[in-house]
Amino acid sequence: MKFSRWALIITLVNVLLYVEKCSASLNLYLRTQEVQRLLGVPAEMYYIRDDLISLHALNFTIQLTPKINDLYFTWENTGGTKIPYSLEINTSNSAVIPKTDVNISTTGSVPSVTQTFMVAVACSGLVEEEVQISINLNLTFPNDNTNTLKFSRRKTCLDENIKNYVEINTLPQFTNPSSIFFIAICCAVILISILVIFITINFLRYKKIRSTESGASEPTNTTTTTFLAALPRNSVNASSYGSFRRMPSYSLIDDRSKDLQERITELTIQRFRVRLSSIILEGTFGRVYQGSYINEEEKEETVIIKTVADHASQIQISLLLQEGMAMYSLNHKNILSILRVSIEDHTTPYLLYPFDNNKNLKIFLQKCKVSSEGVHHTLTTQEVVHMALQIIKAMQYLHKKHLLHKDLAARNCVVDEKLNVQVTDNALSRDLFPSDYHCLGDNENRPVKWLALESLVHKSFACASDIWSFGVLLWELTTLAQQPYIEIDPFEMAAYLKDGYRLAQPINCPDELFAVMAYCWAMSAEERPTFTQLHVCLQEFYTQLTKYV
Numbered sequence: 203m204k205f206s207r208w209a210l211i212i213t214l215v216n217v218l219l220y221v222e223k224c225s226a227s228l229n230l231y232l233r234t235q236e237v238q239r240l241l242g243v244p245a246e247m248y249y250i251r252d253d254l255i256s257l258h259a260l261n262f263t264i265q266l267t268p269k270i271n272d273l274y275f276t277w278e279n280t281g282g283t284k285i286p287y288s289l290e291i292n293t294s295n296s297a298v299i300p301k302t303d304v305n306i307s308t309t310g311s312v313p314s315v316t317q318t319f320m321v322a323v324a325c326s327g328l329v330e331e332e333v334q335i336s337i338n339l340n341l342t343f344p345n346d347n348t349n350t351l352k353f354s355r356r357k358t359c360l361d362e363n364i365k366n367y368v369e370i371n372t373l374p375q376f377t378n379p380s381s382i383f384f385i386a387i388c389c390a391v392i393l394i395s396i397l398v399i400f401i402t403i404n405f406l407r408y409k410k411i412r413s414t415e416s417g418a419s420e421p422t423n424t425t426t427t428t429f430l431a432a433l434p435r436n437s438v439n440a441s442s443y444g445s446f447r448r449m450p451s452y453s454l455i456d457d458r459s460k461d462l463q464e465r466i467t468e469l470t471i472q473r474f475r476v477r478l479s480s481i482i483l484e485g486t487f488g489r490v491y492q493g494s495y496i497n498e499e500e501k502e503e504t505v506i507i508k509t510v511a512d513h514a515s516q517i518q519i520s521l522l523l524q525e526g527m528a529m530y531s532l533n534h535k536n537i538l539s540i541l542r543v544s545i546e547d548h549t550t551p552y553l554l555y556p557f558d559n560n561k562n563l564k565i566f567l568q569k570c571k572v573s574s575e576g577v578h579h580t581l582t583t584q585e586v587v588h589m590a591l592q593i594i595k596a597m598q599y600l601h602k603k604h605l606l607h608k609d610l611a612a613r614n615c616v617v618d619e620k621l622n623v624q625v626t627d628n629a630l631s632r633d634l635f636p637s638d639y640h641c642l643g644d645n646e647n648r649p650v651k652w653l654a655l656e657s658l659v660h661k662s663f664a665c666a667s668d669i670w671s672f673g674v675l676l677w678e679l680t681t682l683a684q685q686p687y688i689e690i691d692p693f694e695m696a697a698y699l700k701d702g703y704r705l706a707q708p709i710n711c712p713d714e715l716f717a718v719m720a721y722c723w724a725m726s727a728e729e730r731p732t733f734t735q736l737h738v739c740l741q742e743f744y745t746q747l748t749k750y751v
């Protein structure tokens with residue numbers, strides 16, 4: 203069950219032939235303003251065009267920001283034959299989105315004149331969670347064929363009551379005796395848990411070695427292809443580009459609830475200010491350049507530019523913008539957030555990031571393997587812990603801002619010569635690091651081997667799932683970015699983890715550090731440490747290391 207390139211191409215060809223042809227003439231689409239509002243790209247998005255259903259568009263799950271409460275669909279049936287429909291809206295958690303509403307009847311016939319209807323999906327504002335929304339539409343075509351269309355949306359809801367959210371990034375202060383006592387107890391609990399997990403893991407490793415010896419797990423060759431890279435272009439109408447206007451800047455009051463369009467507008471600069479100089483990374487469609495831009499003070503700044511090739515599809519462009527905007531307006535020395543955007547008509551967007559001689563961490567680690575003299579070089583434990591601590595600080599900040607990373611990995615970090623690390627977004631990573639992502643039957647290309655068990659199985663994400671990925675990242679740091687679980691088929695991962703298997707202790711990795719990783723991979727999310735606990739633990743370890751050096 204692996205996606206070989208050919209199987210993928212054949213699937214795509216089948217999909218391209220679309221389905222169902224009948225005598226009516228039905229269109230169902232999102233209008234330009236709607237696509238612009240949701241995805242930041244001025245284009246129409248057709249789900250059905252002249253009776254042809256685009257599975258490709260239907261499969262695309264649109265991520266909604268907390269502020270988007272209404273969705274608009276436009277449809278018309280110009281064929282003259284009646285097309286009865288029935289409509290139902292379902293959300294994965296009715297406590298978070300208590301009421302969904304639509305301003306047309308839930309059963310009826312598709313109108314013969316163009317009609318826009320609205321689906322309301324407001325959050326309750328009481329719970330913070332990501333909710334899956336599915337809008338199911340049954341259409342009965344004249345040949346009595348019923349087609350069920352499922353539109354998927356994912357929405358992040360915020361808890362509006364949280365005003366004084368706990369500061370998770372302040373370290374405990376050793377001020378009074380009672381807090382020292384409290385901290386002592388915490389440390390003891392952490393230490394005991396680490397010990398228990400350490401013993402368990404060692405036992406499991408022993409078990410695993412035994413089962414490998416008895417030939418239980420056959421090494422498999424993992425050839426992977428990015429799904430996105432192979433998506434057909436122009437499945438969404440790309441001819442109807444609107445014009446992109448520069449709008450007045452917004453103030454920075456409630457940044458997180460701004461919709462994508464507002465975020466993009468705020469960062470937009472004119473294209474003539476940007477200059478590409480050399481290409482740093484290149485994927486099937488993704489491109490990362492080094493370049494420069496003339497800022498508002500007419501000074502030249504060096505930047506990294508993420509963009510896509512001209513043949514990239516509308517969806518690839520939308521994803522680039524959506525993912526590139528994830529770290530919008532964050533300000534922390536260990537986070538590399540987007541600086542500017544440049545969108546011009548009929549060209550692909552440029553996403554600009556500050557460049558401070560920083561390189562991709564995964565590539566940096568892999569190059570560490572062979573130093574200039576051609577000898578094997580490993581980072582010292584002290585250097586690894588120093589880097590890990592910076593990533594922890596970035597993650598504490600993200601979580602404090604109520605943001606989950608969901609794709610924390612070496613490929614989504616950058617590092618400079620002084621080993622200053624910054625966490626960044628995952629825009630283009632699927633394309634630039636195709637072997638780190640896998641599709642498990644659905645069309646979602648996910649970082650399977652970095653995902654916590656609950657994210658892998660139930661697609662649920664929380665702070666604890668970022669902790670899991672951090673454990674894998676720590677493993678990457680100590681192995682100089684080897685591929686995790688190289689011998690395990692992505693389809694087997696869930697079962698493998700459920701059976702209690704985990705990554706093995708890397709050669710040269712001190713027990714203390716491995717214990718921390720193992721602790722991050724606890725089966726149940728509650729048993730995993732928080733970034734605050736990890737910070738205390740690793741800081742302590744770092745102090746010890748520097749003492750002896």
Ligand SMILES: *[C@@H]1O[C@H](CO)[C@@H](O)[C@H](O)[C@H]1NC(C)=O
Pocket residue numbers: 213217257258261643644645
């Ligand atoms: C859409 O998803 C279905 C099921 O998840 C899959 O079989 C199909 O290949 C996907 N098609 C496209 C174009 O992504």
Ligand SMILES: *[C@@H]1O[C@H](CO)[C@@H](O)[C@H](O)[C@H]1NC(C)=O
Pocket residue numbers: 288289290338339340348350
């Ligand atoms: C659509 O049809 C399927 C089966 O044909 C049925 O299970 C489902 O309830 C229908 N949905 C609506 C919204 O009527």
Ligand SMILES: *[C@@H]1O[C@H](CO)[C@@H](O)[C@H](O)[C@H]1NC(C)=O
Pocket residue numbers: 292293294334
């Ligand atoms: C609604 O969605 C939930 C989870 O996504 C699912 O368990 C349930 O069966 C769905 N209900 C209907 C009526 O489709």
Ligand SMILES: *[C@@H]1O[C@H](CO)[C@@H](O)[C@H](O)[C@H]1NC(C)=O
Pocket residue numbers: 305306317318319320
């Ligand atoms: C539904 O509501 C939207 C927004 O208020 C409006 O633009 C649209 O025309 C309405 N559609 C119908 C069928 O009433």
